[in-house]
Amino acid sequence: MRVHIAMGKDGGQQGCTGHGRCAVMAGEVYSLDDNGYNIHRGQTLEVPRGLEESARLGVRVCPEGAITVVRSSHVDRPGAEASTGHSRRG
């Protein structure tokens, strides 16, 4: 499983604005930099096995919708995972 953390406004799209909820709710997956932004913003993060649910929690709690689950051919928007109940690695 991979997740992408979008950049903030400078990236020209909805992205991380530094609310910090991801790190509070799912700190085993997400961390913040010294300015309160997700340290992986602008990057795709490989989620360690066993932490997929925490990664999905981060997707749900981010108020900006900045964290998205990445699949091989597309990016799921927040909430999309709930309809399938699971995802496959790839």
Ligand code: SF4
């Ligand atoms: S919750 Fe969203 S906006 Fe806040 S730090 Fe995490 S990725 Fe950025």
